[in-house]
Amino acid sequence: MIFPEGTCTNRSCLITYKPGAFIPAVPVQPVVIKYPNKMDTITWTWQGPGAFKILWLTLCQLHNEFIIEFLPVYTPSEEEKNNPALFAHNVRRLMAKALDIPITDYSFEDCQLAMAEGQLRLPVDTCLLEFAKLVRRLGLKPQNVEKVLQEFGNRARKMEGEKLGLEDFAHYLDVPVSDMLRDIFSLFNE
Template sequence: MDLSKPLQGWRKCLKMMSCSLGRVCVRCVGFHNVDIIGTKAHKDIAPVIVAAPHSSFFDALAIFWSGLPFFVSREENKEIPFIGKCIQFAQAIHVKREDRNDRQKTKDEINRRCQSNDPWEQFLIFPEGTTSNRKALMTFKPGGFLPGKTIQPLLIKYKNHHDTVSWTWDQPHGFMSCFLWTCCQWNNRVELHFLDPYTPSEEERNDPRLFAENVRQVMATALGVPLCDMTFEDIKEMYSTKTKNPGEKEEKKD
């Protein structure tokens, strides 16, 4: 599939069908109530949607209820049976998070599509770059803010009495347990809250990190949670260190 141009014609119709099927799949695993608060802005007003907090693979439902915009996905997700093909069909931008050069290529591609006159869909990004427990907003990566375009914040709020959706680094269970426990609940409720579009100032256009930080503050205030200045790299280093045995740590110090 040619990723250099947006889908058109019958392929775009199939894309919309896959979006509808994605909503059906979400409902099949128990998310019968997806409540929409606010109004999603048109692409001409807000080319970029910033979604947070990112706490689960179930957050993908935000993509289906946003009309299947293109997004950034881990390179490894291409290998997931069936789902990997759907991600490619959505013309997602794949990134190797550990490869600095690949991350720069991803930023360049985001900027190219958002600045293009071609009929690309909106761009949706989870700027935290990894999952957390939703008790704070982690540092936003600047990739989605590089184009300097108006963005629309999207808040994801799970309303379950028992939290079975969180998929974080420091937990004793993994993907399959999260999936099965969530499926076993009779009804999983989630709220997608579209905030008013945020148009950057000239200073924010020239400084994507400032732009990202100001948007993070707006979203944290709306969520009623504090800010956490940890990044994906900080968390990865923290928990990869925990998995090493004492001998390995000592050897590294020497």
Template sequence: MPKGGGTPPTIISNHVGWADILVHMALYFPSFVAKSGLRGVPLVGAICESMQCLFVERGRKQGATEGIADSLKQRMLLAASGQSPDARPVLIFAEGTTTNGDYLLDFRSGAFLAGTPVQPVILRYQRGRLSHAWETIGPVRHIFLTLCQPLSSVTAFELPVYVPSEAEKKDPKLYASNVRLHMNKSAKLQLSSSTLKDKKDYQALLTSQHSHTNHQHLKKAA
């Protein structure tokens, strides 16, 4: 635990959609790493800016990736040291992308480079007419439809703080893998090795099929 107790410097959570940020704000008001595209999303972008997020580019070069990882590591070490009372815990969606809430993807090791304790959290959304996973609907439309729902329910399961062993401190990949298994033992989600590229390929396929269907309907109407 950090000096003086309280929330560890790093919060590790599964990732379903934009509402995750609001849930974690209510719980911890953390800072977090976000993809640069979120800057332009209404409401979400403003929240990211106000929380001094570290924005990253998809498909960035190796040097930029290493720079972000180093900055993230230093931030976590500072929070763990207790030397900066204003340092917020860092929220990291270690999967690197979102899922539909039923799966837990492989964790990236960047969240575990500092070798400091982490606070695992699992978010589970109640099923409704609209899924909180927003990948196949535009962000503005998804936010609007979510706000139109009379009720949205989410439960945050805060697991015991995970304190790494000496072996895990020396091996971020081992640390990441063990925390993932620790979280899944409680959450009982389905483990998956799918990647961001897999998801993009699937989305492209859905978009292609949708466009083809619309084209066929237009031909019939003509």
């Protein structure tokens, strides 16, 4: 069993699937699980109640119902076989339709930046839903983004109160100034 999101969510939408399970380019068996209970004691997220409290609340209910639905086997097209991200996106869309919930480009990497320690940490109310899309459009690798942004933050702190601008940010990331870069810079310029 593979959980392609790579993290815990609150079941209000499906976040970006990791492409790893889709790299072999073979048919997959999508399975969705629905929890119709009125009191949600199944969802666990980093900002919610702890795992043991969730477990305790679940065990205290007289009846816990869940529905497992096996969707039709999804066979990738030739284009999807060559593009695991597209394959993952299309399977996610199919599963979201079965669950009757939306999809979003929010990703595990967004969670990492939101939970980062120190001055790199983004404000809780900052909208990160498009961060993965921005990173892709800038051509940055998600696994390196936190390191690069941390280095940028360290460099900025060494300047003792001086503020670095968008051009400095672009130069440091070695990308041209663009609307996408302006958007990502604005997240860290609050």
